[in-house]
Amino acid sequence: MPTKRPHSSVAVLSRRAFIQQGTLVLGAAAFGGALRPGLAALPPPALRFGLLTDVHYADLPSSKTRCYRESLEKVRTAVAGFNAAKADFAVELGDLIDAAPTVAGELGHLKTIDAEYAKFSGDRFYVLGNHCVWSLTKQQFMENTGLKQAHYSFDRAGFHFIVLDACYRGDGVAYGAKNFQWTDTDLPAAEQDWLRADLRATTKPVIVFIHQRMDLVDPHAIKSGAAVRKLLEAHGGVLAVFQGHHHRNDLKELNGIHYCTLAALVDGSGADNNAYSMVGVCADGTLTVQGFRKHKAYTWPKAPSAPATQS
Secondary structure (H helix, E strand, O other): OOEOOOOOOOOOOOOOEEEEOOEEEEOOOOOOOEOOOOOOOOOOEEEEEEEEOOOOEOOOOOOOOEOOOOHHHHHHHHHHHHHHOOOOEEEEOOOOEOOOOOHHHHHHHHHHHHHHHOOOOOEEEEOOOHHHHOOOEHHHHHHOOOOOOOOEEEEEOOEEEEEOOOOEOOOOOEOEOOOOOOOOOOOOHHHHHHHHHHHHOOOOOEEEEOOOEOOOOOOOEOOOHHHHHHHHHHHOOEEEEEEOOOOOOEEEEEOOEEEEEOOOOOEOOOHHHOEEEEEEEEOOOOEEEEEEEOOOOEEEOOOOOOOOOOO
16 A cells, blocks of 8 residues: 655646656756657556666665665655656565564664655555565564555556555465565465456456566566466456566567566666666557666557456
8 A cells, every 4th residue: 555645636747858878867957868760649647756776775885786875865766756746656566675683673664765765755665575575574674764564555547556466475375574485475365366356356457467467487586376367367457567576677568568587777887777667558548668778768559448357
């Protein structure tokens, strides 16, 4: 469930948003360039939301690839961009924090980075990642972010959004307090049943958020990926699945659904290595992913005209 703050009504992306070297950057005062061909011709979006993933904030020295402390400033920049574009909501796709020697230390990391995320002026949504619940339990993470449920759904502007929690072992035990290996990840049967019922209950076009991948067979993917994909395909109106965890951009289209994996915010030093996106959803189901810095930009066609009949 979202953490809410007062926010303004739906607004179209400012004309000051420009494409530069394949990514979209916000604010003509700081950046320049031309709109990606075809972007200006799209109809105004019915809603807009911000995406970021794999923040991995920790008060730790940088590793070979991960600049843990720099995530604080990167999130600050991303949130400022979301606010400037008047995004309707924002979604963090998991691994908001990284490890600390103690539970108290991880709670400290969480409070520090969540204070930056909380500067977003609209509703904030969280997806649980494996690093969110390494030393912490799910309950501890949720209590300190205002999250009410680990998997949930919500409606906005005629669209249905689903947040999934794949932080479970293959035997169905929930992650928490160092009881798992990150390669052992799945969506348990009870959550699959919930997803099936949730999809059956809506005729709206659907967008899904999850941390781990469900579009391949790989250590970064959930074990039941094929079964979950069939549930999504049965609805007939799922537009896209947004994923993190793999720390790189990737896009697959499987049976009419776009599976978009987003690069990690934590990787690389300096402002040029930031990574976040603004997604525009048009009334006809056209999606535009406007990638900032390391995130790629995409435009996807409108949704199917109507959901399929489910068995």
